[in-house]
Amino acid sequence: MDGYGRMTIETANAVLDDEYARSHDDVRPGQYVLVAVTDTGSGIAPEVLEHVLEPFFSTKREGKGSGLGLSMVYGFLKQSGGHLKIYSEVGHGTTMKIYMPRTMQVEDSLVDMTIVPTKGGTETVLVVEDDDAVRETSVALLGDLGYRVLKARDAQSAFTIIDSGVHVDLLFTDVVMPGPMRSTELARKAKALFPGMAILFTSGYTENSIVHGGRLDAGVELLSKPYTREALARKVRHVLGNAAQHRIAPA
Numbered sequence: 001m002d003g004y005g006r007m008t009i010e011t012a013n014a015v016l017d018d019e020y021a022r023s024h025d026d027v028r029p030g031q032y033v034l035v036a037v038t039d040t041g042s043g044i045a046p047e048v049l050e051h052v053l054e055p056f057f058s059t060k061r062e063g064k065g066s067g068l069g070l071s072m073v074y075g076f077l078k079q080s081g082g083h084l085k086i087y088s089e090v091g092h093g094t095t096m097k098i099y100m101p102r103t104m105q106v107e108d109s110l111v112d113m114t115i116v117p118t119k120g121g122t123e124t125v126l127v128v129e130d131d132d133a134v135r136e137t138s139v140a141l142l143g144d145l146g147y148r149v150l151k152a153r154d155a156q157s158a159f160t161i162i163d164s165g166v167h168v169d170l171l172f173t174d175v176v177m178p179g180p181m182r183s184t185e186l187a188r189k190a191k192a193l194f195p196g197m198a199i200l201f202t203s204g205y206t207e208n209s210i211v212h213g214g215r216l217d218a219g220v221e222l223l224s225k226p227y228t229r230e231a232l233a234r235k236v237r238h239v240l241g242n243a244a245q246h247r248i249a250p251a
Contacts, residue, residue: 001039001040001041001042002041002042005039005040005041005093006039006040007037007038007039007040008036008037008038008039009035009036009037009038010034010035010036010037010038011033011034011035011036012033012034012036013031013032013033013034013102014031014032014033014034014099015030015031015032016028016029016030016032016083016099017029024083026078026083027083027099028081028101030101030102031101031102032082032083032099032100032101032102033099033100033101033102034097034098034099034100035097035098035100036095036096036097036098037095037096037098038093038094038095038096039093039094040092040093041093041094042090042091042093043088043089043090043091043092043093043094044086044088044090044094045090049086049088052070052086053070053071053074053084054067054071055067055068055071056068056071057071073098077098077100080100080101081101082098082099082100082101083098083099084096084097084098084099085097085099118145118229118230118233118234119145119233119237120142120144120145120146120147120233120236120237121145121146121147121236121237121240122146122147122148123147123148123169123170123240124147124148124149124150124166124167124168124169124170125142125147125148125149125150125168125169125170125172125236126149126150126151126152126158126161126162126168126170126171126172126173127139127142127149127150127151127152127172127173128151128152128153128154128155128157128158128171128172128173128174128177128183128186129151129153129173129174129177129202130153130154130174130177130178131174132153134174134225135151135153138172138232139151141229141232141233142172142232142236144229145229145232145233145236147236150166150168154177154178154179154181155173155177155179155181155182155183155185155186156179156180156181158171158173158186159181159186159189159190162189162190162193162194162197163193168190168194168197169197169198169240169243170197170198170199170200170236170239170240170243171186171187171190171197171198171199171200172200172202172236173186173187173199173200173201173202174201174202174203175201175202175203175205175222176203176205183201187199187201196243196246197243198239198240198242198243199220199221199239200221200222200223200235200236200239201220201221201222201223202222202223202224202225202227203222203224203225204224204225204226205224221235221238221239221242223235
């Protein structure tokens with residue numbers, strides 16, 4: 001919009017019927033959730049519009065855009081069974097309508113964890129952290145909660161402890177550490193030796209950034225730094241509880 005103008009974001013329920021689906025091969029008729037984004041910018045010329053969803057296509061100057069943003073949105077939308085429709089008039093602006101399949105499932109009831117009293121335990125926790133101050137703080141917090149705590153400054157040292165046969169209930173490790181062994185490799189080797197061991201990662205990165213950045217797999221347990229004593233206590237009990245349930249689950 002060249003620095004000025006108006007952007008409007010709208011949401012609504014929508015129905016794409018059989019007639020619409022017949023003229024759009026990628027659309028299944030049904031109910032959708034619509035997110036529409038409209039700007040009052042320069043608009044998109046027809047000869048450009050037919051290429052905007054292509055990876056690396058961009059009308060921006062070199063270094064100002066990769067041309068991947070819209071193609072990634074489109075790819076995610078198609079994987080989800082959605083639909084994208086673009087309307088544009090040169091000199092007037094553009095509307096992008098994103099249709100996402102509507103679910104009829106009842107939303108999850110979220111439990112407010114802040115009202116659950118914190119508690120500790122007597123299990124053994126191995127803390128792996130290269131920052132001396134952070135490591136000692138974590139060790140002190142866990143010890144204060146009643147846990148038996150072991151510590152290591154890198155993944156290789158931690159694996160030496162685990163490989164020695166010392167019983168460890170929970171491996172609590174930073175994601176990014178120096179040394180030849182990565183924390184994810186440490187966790188994999190530890191689980192191979194002791195499948196019942198619980199794993200909890202911690203990091204200053206957010207969960208979205210660290211998973212989408214490829215450092216961690218989706219679904220792993222992560223406690224973001226900085227964390228409070230209460231957050232640590234709850235997360236440790238949660239991870240240990242899940243590990244215990246998996247151990248007693250029927251094959």
